[in-house]
Amino acid sequence: MATLIEKGSRCWIPDEKEGWLGVEITNITNNNNKYQIELISEDGERTFNIETSSLEESNPDLPLPRNQVETVEDLTELSHLNEPSVLNAIRVRYTMFNIYTYSGIVLIAINPFQRNDELYSPHRIQRYASKKRGEEEPHLFAIAEDAYRFMINHKQNQSIVVSGESGAGKTVSAKFIMRYFASVDSDEHDHDMSETEKQILATNPIMESFGNAKTTRNDNSSRFGKYMEILFDKNIVICGARIRIYLLERSRLVFQPKTERNYHIFYQMIEGLSDDKKSQLGLMGVENFFYLNQGGVPKIDNVDDAKEFKDTCDALSLVGIGEEQQFQIFQVLAGLLYIGNIQITKSRNEAMVSSDEPNLVKACELLGLEPVSFAKWIVKKQIVTRSEKIVSNLNHAQSMVARDSVAKYIYSSLFDWLTDHVNANLCTEEMQAKVETFIGVLDIYGFEHFAKNSFEQFCINYANEKLQQEFTQHVFKLEQEEYVKEEIEWSFIEFADNQPCIAAIENRLGILSLLDEESRLPSGTDQSWIEKMYQTLIKPPTDQVFKKPRFGNNKFIVAHYALDVTYDSEDVVRCFGYC
Numbered sequence: 001m002a003t004l005i006e007k008g009s010r011c012w013i014p015d016e017k018e019g020w021l022g023v024e025i026t027n028i029t030n031n032n033n034k035y036q037i038e039l040i041s042e043d044g045e046r047t048f049n050i051e052t053s054s055l056e057e058s059n060p061d062l063p064l065p066r067n068q069v070e071t072v073e074d075l076t077e078l079s080h081l082n083e084p085s086v087l088n089a090i091r092v093r094y095t096m097f098n099i100y101t102y103s104g105i106v107l108i109a110i111n112p113f114q115r116n117d118e119l120y121s122p123h124r125i126q127r128y129a130s131k132k133r134g135e136e137e138p139h140l141f142a143i144a145e146d147a148y149r150f151m152i153n154h155k156q157n158q159s160i161v162v163s164g165e166s167g168a169g170k171t172v173s174a175k176f177i178m179r180y181f182a183s184v185d186s187d188e189h190d191h192d193m194s195e196t197e198k199q200i201l202a203t204n205p206i207m208e209s210f211g212n213a214k215t216t217r218n219d220n221s222s223r224f225g226k227y228m229e230i231l232f233d234k235n236i237v238i239c240g241a242r243i244r245i246y247l248l249e250r251s252r253l254v255f256q257p258k259t260e261r262n263y264h265i266f267y268q269m270i271e272g273l274s275d276d277k278k279s280q281l282g283l284m285g286v287e288n289f290f291y292l293n294q295g296g297v298p299k300i301d302n303v304d305d306a307k308e309f310k311d312t313c314d315a316l317s318l319v320g321i322g323e324e325q326q327f328q329i330f331q332v333l334a335g336l337l338y339i340g341n342i343q344i345t346k347s348r349n350e351a352m353v354s355s356d357e358p359n360l361v362k363a364c365e366l367l368g369l370e371p372v373s374f375a376k377w378i379v380k381k382q383i384v385t386r387s388e389k390i391v392s393n394l395n396h397a398q399s400m401v402a403r404d405s406v407a408k409y410i411y412s413s414l415f416d417w418l419t420d421h422v423n424a425n426l427c428t429e430e431m432q433a434k435v436e437t438f439i440g441v442l443d444i445y446g447f448e449h450f451a452k453n454s455f456e457q458f459c460i461n462y463a464n465e466k467l468q469q470e471f472t473q474h475v476f477k478l479e480q481e482e483y484v485k486e487e488i489e490w491s492f493i494e495f496a497d498n499q500p501c502i503a504a505i506e507n508r509l510g511i512l513s514l515l516d517e518e519s520r521l522p523s524g525t526d527q528s529w530i531e532k533m534y535q536t537l538i539k540p541p542t543d544q545v546f547k548k549p550r551f552g553n554n555k556f557i558v559a560h561y562a563l564d565v566t567y568d569s570e571d572v573v574r575c576f577g578y579c
């Protein structure tokens with residue numbers, strides 16, 4: 001910073017409202033080695049008493065006020081790669097409707113929250129076809145084209161990772177990338193969609209109805225991770241596609257926070273089915289089902305659930321799930337809603353449910369279960385050891401978990417079944433035989449950190465931890481290869497290695513194996529899992545990344561690459577055991 005502090009230098013100072021303020025140094029007075037710096041900012045001349053350490057250098061050519069033009073298409077071209085310079089460059093581009101900016105091999109996308117059809121038109125696709133990155137302005141299509149060319153030239157499979165927090169625009173971006181692949185190899189740029197694109201896009205209403213929900217951050221939030229592969233034959237023509245699903249948020253089926261909803265399909269079904277079919281399934285209004293009424297918002301603004309239902313049914317028909325099978329799916333869904341209404345009573349310390357409890361009877365009728373044994377196994381558990389079977393009673397809270405676990409398990413099995421069905425349609429055995437290479441697009445939840453973090457957040461953050469490791473290794477490896485190729489002198493760049501965190505999670509005596517072990521024990525509890533973790537992991541080297549919070553005995557902290565997250569252990573062992 002020493003060279004920076006002189007009259008005329010431009011720099012950034014922290015600002016409570018704006019984050020950072022662009023300023024110019026107009027005068028410096030040294031008073032007992034405490035510098036008083038006069039700065040001129042975009043909102044007029046002001047004098048600031050500033051610690052020199054809180055200044056950040058800005059680009060010498062950055063004009064004031066801040067949001068005058070500074071158009072780097074790649075952040076690596078900035079003369080100072082500090083936080084304010086990076087944020088400013090992205091912000092300036094955004095105000096000029098450039099939502100995409102490169103940062104080396106990464107494309108940063110800012111959600112515009114407004115439609116711009118031209119940006120993704122067939123004409124645009126054509127503009128990026130066969131072009132090298134940098135020949136056209138930054139765009140998703142340039143990333144897709146890069147992967148496509150690399151696959152052709154090197155005969156190597158490619159993957160594009162789309163990452164970001166909820167509502168950032170991952171799913172929309174992934175869809176546009178798919179559209180690029182589906183149309184770039186056809187001669188139909190200016191015409192209608194290709195058959196393959198139609199088929200691929202038909203999977204969207206299905207996966208979204210069953211896997212998306214309204215959350216506080218996004219009315220159509222994907223509650224699962226998705227890896228979609230576009231398959232190419234030896235002539236580089238698309239011969240099919242394949243979807244893999246990760247981490248469906250099972251807890252949403254039985255619990256929704258205020259203003260959020262369960263999976264769209266339930267509301268669609270209630271709005272869209274004919275009265276006759278609804279009465280066959282015993283379906284009533286949303287407010288009558290505990291699994292649907294907790295968030296208190298049965299409707300989403302500008303969304304017509306009945307129309308969406310029709311689109312879902314059309315898409316199901318398109319992938320070969322006919323009307324009869326569709327009705328069976330709705331029957332399963334209605335059965336789950338009745339499971340959620342089953343009343344479990346408390347008697348002393350034991351839970352009780354009668355086999356003629358009306359909701360249980362209806363759930364069993366819809367799901368083809370036998371009421372007496374279903375009622376029994378909601379309130380009891382059986383552990384099978386090598387020599388015997390041990391049956392014990394559950395208390396009320398445990399029975400509620402058992403009841404909900406059945407519903408969660410059935411729903412996620414239904415989701416898997418749908419995915420398999422979609423896959424069978426997108427890639428038949430005949431297509432499979434032709435596959436030479438593929439390009440995969442990963443659309444997965446970003447890092448999550450809430451006031452209360454459950455096992456689901458833990459799994460999501462673990463997945464992101466692995467992605468982060470893959471990313472750093474890939475970027476540094478590529479960069480170093482480039483230096484060697486160009487015979488540039490270089491020394492190793494220090495970067496945060498997150499391997500210790502991954503090791504604490506997945507090693508032989510790590511968080512996951514201790515959980516696995518605990519959930520197999522007849523007497524396994526959350527508390528004993530936590531205590532085993534405290535004993536095993538709070539010592540070198542894992543004590544760097546695994547900690548005990550100052551308050552409470554049922555939580556643990558993991559120091560992730562993004563930040564420290566405190567996780568709750570409540571119900572983890574029981575739910576894990578049921579899975």
Ligand SMILES: Nc1ncnc2c1ncn2[C@@H]1O[C@H](COP(=O)(O)OP(=O)(O)OP(=O)(O)O)[C@@H](O)[C@H]1O
Nearest residue numbers: 111113114115166167168169170171172218221222
């Ligand atoms: N490129 C874009 N152009 C216009 N609008 C966009 C774009 N990307 C996202 N949006 C808007 O933002 C909303 C949220 O985007 P999207 O569902 O893709 O987020 P997400 O990152 O997948 O979120 P989640 O993790 O919750 O699923 C979209 O419904 C759309 O309204």
